[in-house]
Amino acid sequence: MAVHPIDARKERILHAIIDDYIQTAMPVGSRTISRKYETSLSSATIRNEMSDLEELGYLAQPHVSAGRVPSVKAYRLYVDDLLEDQPPRPDARAREFFSRRVRQMEDVFTTAAQAISEFTRYTAVVMMPKQTELRVSTLQLVPMPRGAALLVIVTDTGAIRDTVIRVSENLDGDALYAISRTLTEHLAGRTLQEVQEMLGAYSRQMGGDAQVLQGIADLAAQMERQSATDTLTVGGSHNILNYPEYSDVEKARAFLSALEEKEKLMALLAENRRPFAVRIGPETGLPEMADCSVVTASYQVGVDHHGAVGVIGPTRMPYGQVLSALSAVGQVLTEMLGE
Amino acid sequence: MAVHPIDARKERILHAIIDDYIQTAMPVGSRTISRKYETSLSSATIRNEMSDLEELGYLAQPHVSAGRVPSVKAYRLYVDDLLEDQPPRPDARAREFFSRRVRQMEDVFTTAAQAISEFTRYTAVVMMPKQTELRVSTLQLVPMPRGAALLVIVTDTGAIRDTVIRVSENLDGDALYAISRTLTEHLAGRTLQEVQEMLGAYSRQMGGDAQVLQGIADLAAQMERQSATDTLTVGGSHNILNYPEYSDVEKARAFLSALEEKEKLMALLAENRRPFAVRIGPETGLPEMADCSVVTASYQVGVDHHGAVGVIGPTRMPYGQVLSALSAVGQVLTEMLGE
């Protein structure tokens, strides 16, 4: 019997199996379904359907006398269903979470990672998109005690970076401001790249002393390095210990080590511009993540930049909840970074 | 036979047992000692000595036919020996570690935590001492695109904090600087506390607009909160998974949860002003840490402030190495924060 189509009842049963497995992490038996979900059908009937579903590749048996476990294909179906009617509801809780403590650009991302990992109880990742062609908007020296000054660079996108440099002790606030003005005049509108080049060439003309100029060059270089690559923040990494899939320490360690390899993770988050993406087990492409799922949502920054927030956890995962948590946090991020 | 004194040979043997146990995490048998450490003595002799040491409370047997395991008392002896001749050698590696990436105050501490956890392969904690009576040194508004400004507060100790606030769009750099000057004039030398109070009272006189003043008040309040309490940075928390003591996931999770309770940890680090301290198992006073040791070193900040760096791991720990790593990082911290 060539059972190609999967009818409504099969789908209901499959759904029930997945739901139960997500809850319990144990292979699901026909009896369980007949009792808890499809009370009008006997276990024998369910068995027949399960057998079909297995043949179709939606279920697998760890061993012959165990219940069934959903396959990647089953999760795929389940998730695709879910993605169709994903309500983009903004969440007050997410917004409230941020209101507490966000000081600087970087804080936004760590806070986001914390929020997601707290809401979902999984490991959260937040990607901050790279920004090319950052242009200097303002450059200012703020006096500090004992012959130091804080050099602040603000870019047109509102990114801020600062560093402490040494300056001659007899420069007071006004003098530093005068220097700041000159510097801003010369350098505003330039890319970080250009700033570095110019500092080599014209250093004398601008009247700054060598230490200041060196400080600017260093900071510009650093900013460029940091902004030219995507950066990744991970939160709640040891949440996995909560899940029986990782009750083996070796596995947990492997997982945690994999998290350290930010480049690979980044690739996972970056390759996606759709609002939501779910990569299940082998679909991640990373052997270390073979029994994990990676759920990501992208958020917008400005007009054409996309970042991503995501959750990494066992394939058995309440995808619906995770998706809405990600969506909520993503929206807050877009709002916060939009300004 | 009242065997009260512990002679040189007993001490050598005890040392050997501890060393071996630190390496292997397995109960040490008499044969092992006789072969690897005291080759001139037979296992039977060692057995006799071990039996004495057990009676003296230095050794314990998990069960009758297992080898011996050092007791807390043994570690205590071992560590006290170690502490006597601790060479305070500064370590080039530690300094080099910092040279890479330290931008701001906070970075110093996370870097320190990373350095320690990388050197020792244990969980590292770094305490940053609270600073009371911070006084404002400079207060400056740096123009940003689109009606925003970066408010920077610098204190007399060189702590820097900033926040983005909204300002009227028609204030240019010079106008902002003028405001900054006035503000600095009024507020320099005041404590953060006073700044908050003054902003309530005199707000009109200073000619700033309400948003600016509110921003300052908020930031001052935040700075005060942050600096008035000790803060703790934890690094390498999942290093414990490397040790067989924590091959049980439940234990590992308990440990990681305990790390979240920063107040309790802080108490451990704070109560010590001596250059080094080792608290072994129950000595920590925390039931969650009953089979951990906490090794701490204090470092100096300025004239009279003390911070602490520390390592938390299983009682079986290469104390010597840990102490010198801590000492090295502590010294670098003192240097860096001394400026």
Added chain:
DNA sequence: TGTTAGCACTCTCACTCGTTGAGTGCTAAC
């Protein structure tokens, strides 16, 4: 034709029970 009851079968899990090996304590001899 779809559903169900019944039954034989399979496989894991938990438990028991020898066996093995590491390690001790004690005694007697050197």
Added chain:
DNA sequence: GTTAGCACTCAACGAGTGAGAGTGCTAACA
């Protein structure tokens, strides 16, 4: 004081066993 030898103990390992969960298949029923 040191050592060899021996009896003893106990955890760890493996094999064997029974219970329980779950399946597939067949036959009967609506």
